[in-house]
Amino acid sequence: MSVIIFGPTGSVASVAARTAQENGAKVFLAMRDIQKPIPGLSAEQERKGGYERIHADLTSPDSVAAAVNVSGTKRAFTYLAHGTSDHMRATLTALRSAGIEFVVFLSSYTIAGEPRDVPPSEVIPYIHAQVEISLDEIFGPDNYVALRPGGFATNLLRYKQGIEAGEVKVYAPGFKFDFITPIDMGRVGGTILVQGPRNGQRKVYLYGPQVIAQGDAIAIIGKIIGKDIKVTALSEQEALDQYTQAGIPKPMTEYIVRKSGDTSNELADHACYNIGVENVQLYTGESSMGFKEWVEANRRLFIPQEP
Numbered sequence: 001m002s003v004i005i006f007g008p009t010g011s012v013a014s015v016a017a018r019t020a021q022e023n024g025a026k027v028f029l030a031m032r033d034i035q036k037p038i039p040g041l042s043a044e045q046e047r048k049g050g051y052e053r054i055h056a057d058l059t060s061p062d063s064v065a066a067a068v069n070v071s072g073t074k075r076a077f078t079y080l081a082h083g084t085s086d087h088m089r090a091t092l093t094a095l096r097s098a099g100i101e102f103v104v105f106l107s108s109y110t111i112a113g114e115p116r117d118v119p120p121s122e123v124i125p126y127i128h129a130q131v132e133i134s135l136d137e138i139f140g141p142d143n144y145v146a147l148r149p150g151g152f153a154t155n156l157l158r159y160k161q162g163i164e165a166g167e168v169k170v171y172a173p174g175f176k177f178d179f180i181t182p183i184d185m186g187r188v189g190g191t192i193l194v195q196g197p198r199n200g201q202r203k204v205y206l207y208g209p210q211v212i213a214q215g216d217a218i219a220i221i222g223k224i225i226g227k228d229i230k231v232t233a234l235s236e237q238e239a240l241d242q243y244t245q246a247g248i249p250k251p252m253t254e255y256i257v258r259k260s261g262d263t264s265n266e267l268a269d270h271a272c273y274n275i276g277v278e279n280v281q282l283y284t285g286e287s288s289m290g291f292k293e294w295v296e297a298n299r300r301l302f303i304p305q306e307p
Contacts, residue, residue, distance in 0.1 A: 001024065001025045001026070001075070001194060002025060002026040002027070002028065002072065002074075002075075003020050003025045003027055003028070003073055003075040003076065003077065003193050003194065004027075004028040004030050004067065004068060004071050004075070004076045004077070004100075005017040005027060005029055005030060005074045005076075005077045005193075006027070006028055006030045006031075006056060006058055006077060006078045006079065007030075007031065007058070007075065007078070007079050008029040008030070008031055008038050009031055009033075009036045009038055009039065010039075010079070010182075011035070011039060011091060011154055011182035011186075012079070012104050012106060012182045012186045012189065013077060013079065013098045013186065013189075014038050014040055014041065014107075014119070014182075014186065015040065015102075015182055015183055015185070015186020015187055015189075015190065016041040016077050016186040016187075016189040016190035016193065017029060017041070017051070017077075017186075017190065018040060018041060018049075018105045018186075018188070018189045018190070019156070019186060019190025019191055019194075020190040020191075020193050020194050021049050021050070021051065021188065022190075023191060023194040023195065023267065024124070024194065025075075025193070025194045026052075026073075027049070027050075027051050027052070028039070028048060028051075028052050028053075028054050028056050028067070028071040028073060029052065029053045029054065029233065030049055030056035030064075030067045030071075031053065031055070031056065032055070032056070032057045034054070034055050036208070038051075039258065051089070051200075054067045054070055054071060054165075055067065056083075057074060057090065058078065058079075058081035058091055059083045059091070060091075061090045061091045061093065061094035061247075062094070063095045064091050064095060064098070065095070065097060065098040065160070066092040066098075068094075068095060068098035068099055069098050069099070069247070073099075073100070074099060074100060074101040074102065075100065075101070075103075075104075075193055075194075076095055076100045076102075076103050076104070076193075077103075077106075077193050078095075078103060078104070078105055079105070079106040079133050080105075080106070080107075080127065080128060080131060080215070087127060087130035087131055087134065088130075088131050088134065089130075089134040091108045092131070092135060092138050092139075093124050093138055094132050094236040096138050096139060098229075099144060100139075101139075102143050102144065102196075103135060103139060103143070103144040103145075103148065104144070104145050104189050104192050104193045104194055105131060105132065105135060105144060105146050106149070106185070106189065107128045107131065107132060107148050107275070108124060108125060108128040108148055108149070109148045109149060109150045109205055109206075109207070109272070110124050110125035110128070111128055111129050111132070111148060112125070113132050115128075115129035115130075115132040115136075116129070116133060116223075121255075122255065123251050123252050123253060123254075123255040124252065124256075124276050128157060129153075130157075131249060132146050136293065140306070142202070143159065144179070144202070145156045145192050145197050145201070145202055145203075145204055146202065146203050146204070147188065147189055147192075147204050147206060148204065148206065148272075148276075149180050149185050149201055149205075149206040149207070149276075150177065150178040150179075150180050150206065150207040150273075150276065151177030151179055151180065151204075151208075152185075153178060153179040153180060153181045153182070153208070153291060153294050154175075154181075154182055154209070154220065156179075156184060156214075156217060156218070157301060157302075158246070158303075159218065160302060162229075163218070163221060163222070163225075163227070163229055163302055164232060164302075164303070166227065166228060166229055167229065167230040167232060168218050168229055168231050168232050169229075169232045169233075169238070170214055170218070170232070170233065171216075171233070171234040171235075171236070171238070171239030171242070171257060171261070171262050172214065172232060172233070172239075172260040173213060173214050173215030173231050173233050174214070174215065175213065175214050175260040175261075175305055176211045176212060176213050176214075177208075177211065177212065177214065177217070177303040178207040178208035178209075178210070178211050178212075178273075178276075179208045179210075179212060179217060179291040179294070180206055180207055181208065181288070181289045181291075181294045182207040183289055184206060184208070184280045184284065184288045184289055185206055185295070187280075187283070187284045188204065188279065188280060188284060189208055191284065192274045192283065192284045197200075198282060198283065199282075201279075204279055204283075205219040205272040205273075205275055205278035205279060206260075206275035206276050206279055206280060206288075207272075207277045207280075207288070208277075208289070208290070208291060209277055209287060209288045209290055210290055210291060211273075211291060212291055213295075214260075215233075216233045218231050218290060218297055219231065220291065220292055220295060221295055221302055222300055224292065224295045224299065225295075225299055225303050227303075227304055236257055236261065239253075239257050240254070240257055241242070242254050243256060243257070245253075248265045252255055262283075280292065
């Protein structure tokens, strides 16, 4: 079996690629810059593992079709590519026309209920829901799996500069996330890509094993790297300005601030939370990685001067 992984330089897709290879698949690495290093995969490991790099850009349906035609594979792992006016519909059509029969899509837990019921005002779930709708219409409900992970642990890297300076300014430090790791998301995604879903699952929720407030998570990082970090709460307007300065579009900044300002939104009470935690075990054979464990294993992400 062969598979194609789009965006393998990302933290999740790189793990999905390695997992697919470990499950016996020939892996094609589809990327815009074929010279870019793959996280966790040395040149020697790449050579010995039989990986093959191939150029593709998810915002260019023609390049995607060309990559699939060259690889000859029937299975693809993909993520949401911003910058398309049709929410990737042309790209997904190109995948199908080129011969892809099964897709694993990195979606979002923010989709509640049916994708078609998500209003445009719910920006993050809406853009993911549009891709799921297109997958359903182009590939059919039995020929794709939507991974719906919770809050990424890597999202805290947005505060890297503040962590280094000793003060992190954050909106709603009491807002809670599960901080699922790219390792768990990638391992589940790579396993499903090769082996298919289990228990009839087509929407696979994935969560970290513990729900932690943002401010507490930052304090955990500080303790592990041996640095005192002050957490300063931003006002709503300060948060909007911070996200805007970071280049995040206004509709998305307003959505993020509105949602994270609701500290009563307990993720642990989400209907699929326990299922999402159990799914990591179901597909990987191991419990999902705890946040502290992930930070300890990735200290260098927060203190780059360390080797």
